[in-house]
Structure formats: C-alpha cells, structure tokens
Amino acid sequence: MRHGGKILIDQLEAQGVSTVFTVPGESFLAALDGLYDSPRIRTITGRHEGGVSMMADAWGKLTGMPGVAFVTRGPGAANAMSGLHVAQQDSTPMVLFVGLPASGHEDREAFQEIETKSLFSSFVKDAWVVRQTERIPEYVSRAFHRALSGRPGPVVLGLPEDMLARRCDVSDAKPANPAAPAFPEPQLARLEAALAKAQRPLMIVGGPGWGAQVQRHIETFAERFDMPVAAAFRYQDYIDNRHPCYVGHAGVAAEPALAGAIRDADLLLVVGARLGEITSGLYTLLAVPDPKQSLVHVHPSADELGFVYRADLPIVSNASSFAAALDRLRPFAHMPWRQWRRDLRGAYEASLVPTPMPGAVSLATVVRELSDLLPADAIIANGAGNYAAFLHRHFVYKSYRTQLAPTSGSMGYGLPAVISAKLAFPERLALAFAGDGCFMMTAQELATAVQYALPVIVIVANNATYGTIRMHQEQHFPGRVSATDLVNPDFAAFAKSFGAHGETVERTSDFATAFERAVASARPAVIELKLDVEAISPRRTLSQIRASALHRQAGP
Template sequence: MRTGGKILIDQLVGEGCRAIFTVPGESFIAALDALFDESAIRTVVCRHEGGAAMMAEATGKLTGEPGVAFVTRAPGATNAASGVYVAHHDATPMVLLVGLVERAHEGRGAFQEIDLQAMFGSVANWVGVARESERIPELVARAFQAARSGRRGPAVLGLPEDVLSATASVEGAAPLQVPAPTPSAAQMTKLKAKLSAAERPLVLLGGGGWSAEAARDIGKFAAAFDLPVAATFRRQDHLDNRHPCYVGHAGIDMDPKLAAAIRGADVLVVVGEGLGDIPTAGYTLVSAPKPAQFLVHAHPSAAEIGRVYRADLPIVTGGEAFAKALSRLKPPAKTRWSRLRRDLRASYERLLKPIPSAGRVRLEEVISTLSRQLPDDAIVTNGAGNYAGFLHRYYQYKGWPTQLAPTSGSMGYGLPAAIAAKLMYPGRPVIVLAGDGCLLMTGQELATAVQYGLPIVIIVANNAMYGTIRMHQEQRYPGRVVATTLVNPDFVAFARSFGAAAARVESTEAFEPALQRALAAKGPALIELRIDPEAISARRTLTQIRGKSP
C-alpha cells in the first residue's frame, strides 16, 4: 500500500523525471512528503509558479523529454499558465501537475477550485484529472505520452488532495511508447528530384524536437548540396551559424535579402516549423493557402501540415529522422544555386558588422563581445523585448543546444530558463540577456538561483521603458508617450540584496572586464547596462522612427 503521493512520485521516476520545479501548496502535501525520500528527483523550490513553469519548459527544450512543474490549485495554476503557453507555442514537451480541492468539494465553488479543462484546454495537448489513486500511474503515463507525441507540447494533470493522501495498492505503469514517424523512400526520392531541378532552393529550420545529431546531419546535407539554410524565429542554434551554408535568421527584422530569397524560392523545404507569420513576414513571403514556391513541409504532426499552407510534398516526420534521411541523399552532379548561397551568406556576414547605436554603452558591441568571448557550448537565454533584436542579429550560435528563447514572445523567460539550463549543464556558461521590463517579470527567481548556488550571468539592458511598445507607439503616434515609461530599482542593489554579485556598466569599454568577473563568480552575477533610450533597435533610433532624423 502506498499513498497517492508516493504512487505519483514513483511513476514520475519511471517516466525519467529528474527534477520538479515547484511552489509548494497544501493541496499536494502528500506528494511533497513522498519527495522527501526520493533521491532520483531533485526538488527545485521556486518563487512564482510562472517561473517554475518556464523552468520546466526550458528543461523540455533542452532534453526533448517533458519538464515537470508542480503547482497548487487556482492561484498556482493560473500563475503557471504563462509557462504552459510558452510550451504550447514553442512545441515543447512539458507536464504540469496541479493539486486540486478534495473530490467531495468538487463543483461547489470551493476555496481555490478551478476547472482545468476550461483553463488549459486550448493550450494543452491533453488535460486530465486523477480521481482515483489507483489510476495515477495510468494517467501520468498518458500525460507524458501526450506531451511527447506529434506536435509536442504541455499536458496538464490535476490531482485532488484526498487522492494524493489516500492509500492504494497498484503497480506502476510502463511509459507509453511514442511512434517516431520517418520519411518514406518515395518521399525522399521525390524531394531529391525537385532539388536537382531547382534553381533557387532554400531550407528553413525551426520547431522543437531537435538534437545535436540532427544539427550535424543538416550541416552535412547542406554542405553536400551547397544549399542555403536559414533558421526561423529563435531557432538559430539548429545549425552552427559559422557553417558556410547558414544564411541568417528568418525572424523579426529579417535581412531583406533573405526575405527576398524566401519569396523567390522555387523549392522551399521547411523542417519542423509550423510556418507562421514571423518567418513569412505576416504571410507575405509565402502566400496562403497555396504558396508560389514548391513547398516541402516536414513536421511531426499531420495536423500541422496543411493547417495554413497546402504543401506540395507533405512529410510527417520528426526533425531528427528527417535530418538523418537528408544526410544520406547524394547531391546532383551540377547545382544552379551556388551563387545564391554565396550571396546570402555574404549578406548574413555583413549584418554581423555592428551598426553604431546611440549612447556610451553600445549593445551591438556588447553582443559581439559575448559572441567572441563565450565558449562554443555557452547557453544564452532571453525573454522578449527590442533588446533581443541585437542578440538575434549579432550573436553567432555555435551548436545545439545553446539558445533558449520563447517563440511565443513571452517576457520574463530568460532568468527561469537560465536556472533550468544551469541545473542541467552545471559545467557550461549560462548567460541571460534581459531588458529592464523583461527581467522584473520574473526577477524574484534570482532568489532561486542564489538558493541553489547557480553561477549564471544576468545582463540587463536598462533603458527605463518598455522598448518594443515604445517603438510601435512612436511609429504610429509620434511623441504621444503613454504607459511605456518605467521607474526601475537600482539593479545592482537589487541583485546584491539577494546575495548575488553585481556591477553597473556605463561605457562599452567597461563591459568585457565586468563580464570576465561575472563569469568567474561562484554564484549568480548581474551586470546592469545603462542603455540610451535612443538606441531603441538594432537598425533605427527613436528619433529616426519619429521621422525626425537629421
């Protein structure tokens, strides 16, 4: 006989769970008690359920296996929704466990009661409630299967308090097998024939379910065919950016030459990406629903293929399996697109040369320094904001996994993601780049980093405003500034109050020494960059956006 809490934890161990990110709640005390004796799972105590969920999501990105967060009833579940949405949008495997009110109180509007299906039904791969202790193993296995299957994503399992405290005799359930779809020989033959006849082919890499092996296989295929390969929004680590076939980032503020190449491609091979509005510039580079390009769409979910675009060659396959199949293709004797590849690569390399921005601290030089100084295996995380445009443009990702960033555009992601990354890869440098508004969305998780002695480096670009919204505001309503100005804390004092090291940088020249000191710190270290508000984006100043450029 075991308590439901013990049954739950034992099943999580069987599923391969090695860490649970949590803010404790009385609704799952029995499960917390079971964790007391379980050495296979590390319990990471967080300061906000949104941070815990983002840590679980980042774990899923890094491992390809579901990260796990455990939160309490309605306040905990609703707080965690921000991380669940990231997992949904980014196709990341994740399991959210939610303690619920006792079964006898269900449906009566009891204290902190919540309907999980109504709350998460539109953003989760699966939502369930374990109403009998005996069914916990079955439903945990089902949650993990749902998180791993097809278009990966979050699964949510509710656990009533009395189900966790009750005892039962039940065997654990074996993890459910998830079929791994692979491309057929006929599909690969057709793809090779279309490429051999092409003049302007282009490959777009994106989506989840990637691996270092897949990145190597894609690199081998691209080199053999001399094909231009671009990464979609915040998936830049899918191919070493130094690879001669890597031609840039099909994200926000895309290189116009890359955008033209996507629009003008005669064969467009999309790998793992749902192909939404960002890599298509608002569905203008690839016409919906019938593209002008011959569209090869390789994706693990049949439901995703054809949802927006009618593919000429739809292939239901995982990214790893497709990359392996591509690496085995023999290139044609003659290609007609080598000049296109060279021109796109040269354009990408020109973009790496910093455009001087306003102010004494130039963010483009900061990012270029990071790209030069950090080792190839460093992991760089970020949330959302205009500051990230500098990172996407000037940083070169050298391998997978080295980029953790939300394609959902969720603020506050960088710090929780960095904590998860450092717990998983303690020997690798982990750097957070955040804006001032972005950092304070989850800034309390600095306490979590200090509690676990995690030497992460947090770089906060402080321009005292919500920069992205200010930019759009100035574009549409010049000079009419409202709701975008921020009064910030002293970030150095803020970090030190948690027990972290901290320094303020007020000139570009001071950044590199500050970075070296931060990397050498034994715990978390924060570097505050004082950024001129004029340096609103990697291309234009605030004055230029207002149309008053001298």
C-alpha cells in the same frame, strides 16, 4: 500500500524524471511527501509559479524529455499559464501537476477551485483530472506519451487533494514509449525531383525533435548541395552559424536579403518549423494557403501540415529520420543556386557588423564581444523585448541547444530558463539577456539561483522603457508616449540584496572587466547596461522611427 502522492512520485521516477520545479501548495502535500523520500528526483523550489513553469519549459527544451512542475489551484494555476503558453507555442514537452480541492467539494466554487479541463484545454495539448488513486499510473503514462508524441507540448493533470491522500495497491507503469514517425522512403525520389528542378532553393530549420546528430546531417547535406539554410524564429542554434551555408535568422525584422530570399525562392524545404507568423514575415512572405513557392514541409505531426500552408510535398517525419535520409541523396552535377547561396551568406556576414547607435554603451558591441569570447557550448537565454533583436542579429550560435528563447514572445523567460540550464548542465556557462521590463517580470527568481548556488549571469539591458511597445507607439502614434516609461531600481544593488554579485556598466569599454568579475564571483550575477533609449533597434533610432512615421502621416 502507498498513498497517492507516493504512487505519483514513483511514476515520475519510472519515467526518468530527475528534477521537478514547484511553488509548494497545501493542495498537494502528499506529493511533496512523496518527493521527500525520492532518492532520484531533485526538488527545486521557485518563488512564483510563472517562473517555475518557465523553468520546466526550459528543461524540456534542454533535455528533450518533459519538464515537470507542481503548482497549486486557483492563483497558482493562473500564474503558471505563462510557461504553459511558451511550451505550447514552442512545441516543448512538459507536464504540469495542479493540486485541486478535495473531490467532495467539487462544483461548489470551493476555496481556489478551478475547472481544470475547460480552463487549460484551449491552449495545452491535453488536460485531465485524476479522480481515482489507482489510476495515477495510467494518467501519468498517458501524460508523458501525449507530451512527447507528434508535435510535443504541455499536458496538465489535476490532482484532487483527497485522491492524493488515499492509499491503495497498484502497479507502476512502464516508461513512456511514444511512436516516432519515420521518414517515408517513397518520398525520397519526390524530394530529389523537387531539388533537381529548383533554381533558388532555401531550407528553413526549426521545431521539435532536433539534436546534435540531426545538426550534423543537415550541415553535411547543405555542404554537399551548397544549400542555403536559414533558422526559423528563435531556432538559431540548429546549425552552426559559422557554416558557409547558414544565411541568417527568419525572425522579427529579418534581414531584407533573407526576407527577399524566402519570398523569391522557387523551392522552400522546411524541416520541423511551423512557418508561424514571425518566420513567415506576418504571413506575407508566403501566400496563404497556397504559396507561390514550391513547398516541401517536413513535420512530425500530420495535423501541422496544411494547417496554414498547403505543401506540394508534405512529409510526416521526425527531424532525426528525415535528416538521416538526406545522406542518401547525391549532389547534382549542376546546381544553379551556388551564387544565390554565396550572396545570401555575404548579406548575413555583413549584418553581424554593429550599426553605430547613440549612447555610451553599445548593446550590439557587447553581444559581439560575448559571441567571440564565450565557449561554443555556452547557453544563452532571453525573454522578449527589443533588446533581443540585438542578440539575435549579432550573436553567432555555434552548437545545438545553446539558445533558449520563447517563440511565444514571453517576457520574463530568460532568468528562469538560465536557472534550468545551469541545473541541467552545471559544467556549462549559462547566461541570460533581459530588458529592464523583461527582467522585472521574474526577477524574484534571483532568490532561487542564490538558494541553489547557481552561478548564472543575467545581463540587463536598461533603457528605462518597455522598448518594443515604445517603438510601435512611435511607428503608429509618433510623439505620443503613453504607459511605456519605467522607473527602475539600481539593478546591481538589487542583485546584492539577494546575495548575488552586481555590476553596473556605463561605457562599452567597461563591459569586459565587469563580465570577468561576474564569472570570477562564482555566484549568481546581474550586470546592468545603462543604455540610451534612442538605441531602440539594431538598425534605426527612436528619432528616425518617429520622423518616418510623421512623414508618412503628413502624406505626399
């Protein structure tokens, strides 16, 4: 007979789990005991449940299989919610196990007690509590199926302490085998007809179920049809940005040419992306619920189609099946959008050139240098903040799964994500960009990187402010700075205190050698860039934003 913790870990092994992330808690000691005996599962101990849940999310993005994390009840569960929210908005498969008080104390507001289903169900795919030890295989199988099916996402399983401790005889479940919605062949003729009528088509790619083979199919289709392809918000690695048909990133403050193209297209072919708030330009580039553009929307979940925008041709299909079906379409003799594509590509290439900005360190130039220097398979992670706009604008992504970035706009994501990346792909260079405010949200995970000897690199863009909020303050309340200034540590010394490598860069020309030293150290490394707060965005300074707002408020 096995105790519940052993049964649980055996189920994870059966599901192919190789790594779990945790901040240990006394509520799931039996599960930790099960991990002690597991020859197949590596246990990574983090320093905060928020960081651990973000590591699990990044693992799900990188591998396509659910990232797994264990946290304790009450405050541990609350801390983990940040990573769950990332996984939900990013459609990432993930399973979070939450240790709970013993069943006999349920509903007494026992120590750190939470009501698991009602707490989590509002922003994850599903949440359940396993109350019978013999049902552990059933619930784990269900959790993995739900995490992977349709639109992938996070699932939460509550684990009462006494349930895990009990012993019983039960058979292990088989690995999850979720249904994959295949492309419906009758829709191919309708898609071809829509393309034949188009004058200004535009493809937007993003969402779940992508892969290197999908990327190749899409690039081949785009080349045959001379089709302009844009990336949805933070899905820039879905197509080689060097491809002549790639026309840019439909992200925050998208290039005017691309935003105009989305607005003026007569056909939008959206593959996998949800057309969320950022990609749709705050829901202004397409009319809700009936876009003036003809909309072909491909998504693996029928529930997503028509949720915000009514599609003229809704297609329930995973990205792999749809992309393969595109191979059967033959290009037309006349494709009137060729110049449209060339113009959009030209605007994208022009946007890569950094705009001169105040300060001795140019973040845009640093990003461009790294874009040219790094291997094509280097993994780049980031969290949220205005620094990310420089990365998204100036970095050229070259292959699939080289970008880890939360569409939820969660600060603190970069360091946990790059730790997960290095664990999943130790042979690949992995680095993160973070603002000073962003980095300090999860900076304690530097200890995790040191503990497991993971030579990740974090580039901290330090402008001593919560930059995005400061920018919005100047736009809406110019000159009235409130709660956004920051006093920061010496980030290089901070890194060294953990046993990591630390560098401080005060001139752009010094960055290359600092980066070389960081790589050569073969240790976790932090490179602090001393930035001028005036360089608040890739195109406009803080003073320009303030002056524009004051002029607007003054009126005609």
